[in-house]
Amino acid sequence: MNSIKKANFIKKLSEMAERDILSYTENGDLAPHSTFKIGGKADFIVRVQTREALVGVLKQAREDGIKYTVIGNGSNILFSDERYEGAIILTTGMTALSCEDNIIEAECGYSLTALASRAQKLSLTGLEFAYGIPGSVGGAVFMNAGAYDGEIKNVVTKTYYYDVKNDAFGEFVGEENKFGYRESVYQEKDGLIILGARFELEKGDSSAILEKMQGFMRARSEKQPLEYPSAGSTFKRAPGYFTAKLIDEAGLKGYSVGGAQVSEKHAGFVINRGGATAADVKKLVSDIQDAVYKNSGVEIKCEIKIIE
Ligand SMILES: Cc1cc2nc3c(=O)[nH]c(=O)nc-3n(C[C@H](O)[C@H](O)[C@H](O)COP(=O)(O)OP(=O)(O)OC[C@H]3O[C@@H](n4cnc5c(N)ncnc54)[C@H](O)[C@@H]3O)c2cc1C
Incomplete structure (x- = not known):
């Protein structure tokens, strides 16, 4: 430099x-x-x-x-x-929030789980699925995060960005966000930084919303290896298949490279058992992809973003 x-x-x-x-x-x-x-x-x-x-x-x-x-x-x-x-x-220090009727505008660093809780307290339904997804509003928009019966696409109607290359501010409305399965316009274009998002929710019953959120959280802790560091599901769902099942069927549950391991609890998660390096994770990911392809002929793509 x-x-x-x-x-x-x-x-x-x-x-x-x-x-x-x-x-x-x-x-x-x-x-x-x-x-x-x-x-x-x-x-x-x-x-x-x-x-x-x-x-x-x-x-x-x-x-x-x-x-x-x-x-x-x-x-x-x-x-x-x-x-x-x-x-x-x-960006997690950027947490400005405004709420009016059924609309919430949140800055990019706002916690997604905290946002789901806020919506519940306002008796607004639509964000229950997001309760328990670790991450910020910016990361959730970038990834079109989703779980159970929902995804960001269903609740975000507008996103705000800063365009670094052109030193300009802009917004994407509705379809312009190009939300797809774990995809958004922000993954296509370089240098667009998400500043915040507008969520449009619906009026609901706050105790029913809470019950649904708690149910999702229970399901997470029962099925996911939350006791180990990870980045959630390592791979995208291959259309028509359950990725964790493909990995399990390839005999990889518990398989490890250095400190990185295919979780015994949920084969879709690569976990850090202690001391894992990025090289361990990358090798493990590539071994999993090869073994799954050999066993079932299905190509599975990595969901995690590598930053180097
Ligand atoms: C235990 C566990 C469970 C998980 N369960 C789920 C699940 O059920 N569903 C699901 O979809 N995901 C899940 N994930 C993955 C993760 O929580 C989501 O992808 C989440 O949306 C990431 O948000 P983040 O703020 O952590 O993003 P980061 O990991 O910080 O970033 C992700 C990507 O977004 C980009 N980015 C982040 N903020 C901005 C911004 N403001 N502007 C431009 N680019 C930005 C980053 O550069 C990076 O490429 C799970 C992860 C863990 C660890």
Whole structure:
């Protein structure tokens, strides 16, 4: 990294840090910022508190040619073991929220589970499925997160973004978000950073909503290996198949590479049994894909985003 540009970037970060709109670490450890608890170091880890700080850092990164990645809660990512030569920008400090009638607007860092709880307290139905999905609004929009009977697509009617390349703000309405199975327009286009989203929900009965949410949470803890670090389901569902069943049928339950293991409780989850590296996870993922293809002829695709 060019040292003058790096110094410029640090100057901008420290100015914003003095105004308490962000904090940052140089040469920071990435593992604590992913639910997998895996990762090397990054030149910068920046935690932004406001939209102004997020946009300010992104603008400066573009001007100084500093590589960046914006993340939410780090629940669907795998950091590399190698150094990230640039800035990892964490958004979970951006939690502005407004509610009016059946509409909630949430900033990108707002917790999805907390949002589902908020909706329940307002007697608004539609977000029950999201209760228990770890992550932020930004990550959920990016991934079109979903579970049980719902997905983001059904409740988000508008998303707001900052376009880093063109230094411009914009929004996508309805279909423009191109939500598909674990897909959105944000995965197609580079440099569009999600600032927030509008959720349109329906009036419901708050105790019925609560009961449904609690049922989903119980099902999660019964079926998922929540006692180990992971990034949730490792693979996308192959159309017409249950991925966990394919993995199980290939005889891989419990199979491990280094500290990474196919969960015995739920074969769709790769877990970190302790000390797993990104290289372990990548090798395990590729072994699983090969074995499933050999056993059933089905190609399974990784859902987790690799950040390097
Ligand atoms: C135990 C467990 C259970 C899970 N269960 C489910 C489930 O039932 N259903 C499901 O869909 N997922 C599930 N997941 C995966 C994960 O929770 C979701 O994908 C979630 O939406 C990720 O949100 P996040 O904030 O953690 O995103 P991150 O992991 O931080 O980021 C994911 C991707 O989004 C990008 N991104 C994040 N924020 C922004 C932003 N503001 N602007 C632009 N890009 C952004 C990142 O660069 C990255 O590519 C599970 C994960 C775990 C660990």
